[in-house]
Amino acid sequence: MKRKLWIIFFMIVLVGCNKSTSDGTTPAGETPTPGLATPVVKTTQAPDIESAALSFLESWKNSDFPAMYAMLSSESQALITEEDFSQIYHDLAVELAIDSLGYAILSSFVDPSQAQVAVSINYNSRLIEGINRDIILLLSLSDGVWKLDWSKGMIFPELEGDNQLQLTRLVPSRGNIYDRNGSVIVAYAEAISVGITPSQINAKKEEKVLDELGRDLDMPPEVIYAMYQDYPPDVDWYLPLGAISMDEIEPRLGILESYTNNGVLLRTFDGRYYFNGGAAPQAVGYVRWIQEAEVDSYRILGYSKGEKVGGQGLERWGEPYLTGDRGGILYIVDGEGEIISQLAREEAAPPSEIYTTFEKDFQLEVQKALYGYNGAVVVLELDTGRILAMASNPNFDPNSFNSDYYNSSFLLQEYYKADRKSPFLNRATQGLYPLGSVFKIITMAAALETGEFQAGDLYDCQYFFEELPGVTLNDWTYDHFLEDDKTQPSGVITLSEGLMRSCNPYFWHIGLHLYQNGYPDAISDMAKGFGLGSLTGVESLEEEAGNIPSPGSELDATNQAIGQGDT
Numbered sequence: 001m002k003r004k005l006w007i008i009f010f011m012i013v014l015v016g017c018n019k020s021t022s023d024g025t026t027p028a029g030e031t032p033t034p035g036l037a038t039p040v041v042k043t044t045q046a047p048d049i050e051s052a053a054l055s056f057l058e059s060w061k062n063s064d065f066p067a068m069y070a071m072l073s074s075e076s077q078a079l080i081t082e083e084d085f086s087q088i089y090h091d092l093a094v095e096l097a098i099d100s101l102g103y104a105i106l107s108s109f110v111d112p113s114q115a116q117v118a119v120s121i122n123y124n125s126r127l128i129e130g131i132n133r134d135i136i137l138l139l140s141l142s143d144g145v146w147k148l149d150w151s152k153g154m155i156f157p158e159l160e161g162d163n164q165l166q167l168t169r170l171v172p173s174r175g176n177i178y179d180r181n182g183s184v185i186v187a188y189a190e191a192i193s194v195g196i197t198p199s200q201i202n203a204k205k206e207e208k209v210l211d212e213l214g215r216d217l218d219m220p221p222e223v224i225y226a227m228y229q230d231y232p233p234d235v236d237w238y239l240p241l242g243a244i245s246m247d248e249i250e251p252r253l254g255i256l257e258s259y260t261n262n263g264v265l266l267r268t269f270d271g272r273y274y275f276n277g278g279a280a281p282q283a284v285g286y287v288r289w290i291q292e293a294e295v296d297s298y299r300i301l302g303y304s305k306g307e308k309v310g311g312q313g314l315e316r317w318g319e320p321y322l323t324g325d326r327g328g329i330l331y332i333v334d335g336e337g338e339i340i341s342q343l344a345r346e347e348a349a350p351p352s353e354i355y356t357t358f359e360k361d362f363q364l365e366v367q368k369a370l371y372g373y374n375g376a377v378v379v380l381e382l383d384t385g386r387i388l389a390m391a392s393n394p395n396f397d398p399n400s401f402n403s404d405y406y407n408s409s410f411l412l413q414e415y416y417k418a419d420r421k422s423p424f425l426n427r428a429t430q431g432l433y434p435l436g437s438v439f440k441i442i443t444m445a446a447a448l449e450t451g452e453f454q455a456g457d458l459y460d461c462q463y464f465f466e467e468l469p470g471v472t473l474n475d476w477t478y479d480h481f482l483e484d485d486k487t488q489p490s491g492v493i494t495l496s497e498g499l500m501r502s503c504n505p506y507f508w509h510i511g512l513h514l515y516q517n518g519y520p521d522a523i524s525d526m527a528k529g530f531g532l533g534s535l536t537g538v539e540s541l542e543e544e545a546g547n548i549p550s551p552g553s554e555l556d557a558t559n560q561a562i563g564q565g566d567t
Helices: 002-016 049-061 065-070 074-079 082-095 206-217 221-228 246-257 292-299 313-317 360-369 408-415 436-450 476-484 495-501 504-516 522-529 554-561
Strands: 098-111 114-125 131-142 145-148 164-170 184-196 239-245 264-274 287-289 308-310 327-333 339-346 375-380 387-393 458-461 491-494
Touching (some): 049 065, 049 131, 065 082, 082 292, 206 246, 239 246, 246 264, 436 495, 436 554, 491 495
Antiparallel strands (some): 164 327, 184 239, 458 491
16 A cells, blocks of 8 residues: 555656646646756867968968968977078078979878878979978968968978078089181180380380280281380389280290390180180170179079179070089088088089181281271171171170179279260160161062152152251252362262162152151061061170161151161
8 A cells, every 4th residue: 555655656756747738748848857958069170280380381382481381389489580581491492402392191080179291392402403301291270270380390391490502503614616617716714914114124125015015916016106105204003904815825925025124024824715805795795793782582492602704695595505414412511511411412514615707816806807897897708697796896804794703893993984985885686776768679669569759760869858848958969069179969869770879869869759658667667577677586696676666756766768868
């Protein structure tokens, strides 16, 4: 009986502890336990670790050092400034002569707030192939963003501590330059500089001294004398005369040395040597030292700090060929600069040589013919268009850029004087001059092509051209008449005869007629069709395109017709 009563009591208690519904079930959506809310579970995913690593590596590849630094943890940034951080990566690129950077992610590991990414780096050096390293990027999660816990080992594993990379560059000798027959124009050589102090020359021996110098320098004695004849007699001014290769002067060196107590000064030097004082110096060019501001930009290309590079002409254009393929030896050194280990080595490869179309002996004779004149001469081979000679005056001695050459400072000081009329300018390819009467060929071609003129058309070519209102232009025959009182005008002539006589009034008439009758650009277009106003395409030479304008007035049109004005 008692057992039955306990069971009934227990059932009553259970019923009293539950909120009843009409069907005796618990309402949907309510917690079984009064006073406790339904728990809400949210899962926050860590950002993708490999995306963060790729962002850092891509910034490295693009040399975006500020972006890389921004990805460092605050602890890492506290240990190194952005400037120092950027400098380390810049110096690495320069030291290894890095052309490009390659990378690949090998694996990654994430432990909630810490991560590691294994990366393979390919340092594509211009000097040594196959510089590869596997590095580990250590990252930590900060405010939901992956940041790098950076160290130098993330650049190159061996750089931990005070270790540094050191790449010794292996540099081949610079290639030679020859003329078309294999005669050397530029090569390494030993030579002597030659100069005189005129006040120290014994008057009784002066003629003999000048004869001997002229013979060895291929310079007329009277030219040497003219160079110093205005020097004050009691002032020891030095006159640089030139340089002679040791091979050329050796048989006669003793003779020149016998005059060193008579004002002759000889000094030996070696290096890249331009024979005969420079054949076609503006076209061949010279080599110069890499300047301080250029050091990093050249070192990243594989050059050493103390090298010379082409400064003009073939020397500059042919730089990739003349320098060969540099090699290098990569070391790890400690903080004291002591070598710890050699990591890689690649030997240098020899350079190419350049053969020009010049004939050196002929070139030197053309240069002599220009002595005393400002101007240029170009001699082309008729059938091929090859340039046999290209001379421009005033010119310069390319050896003057060799600081071991005793005459160097004296010559460079002269070359860079404001009144020296630009000796480095190649007047054959860079000088801009009115073409003059040669341009009448262009004007005649334009006149015939338009159909406005025929070869047999007559024109009365007199002293004066008066077809422009208020303007009178004189023919060249009038200028000669004023000089000799007998030169007559050409008279009535055909167009063909007008070209032969170079009749200015006839061609002024053509230019004005075409301009007034709907062909204002006929002459300009014809000139451009002949290639004027465009670069010649001789890629090894610095050149200017020239100017072929469209005439803007009747006067412009008449001037253009005879190759004058702005043409």
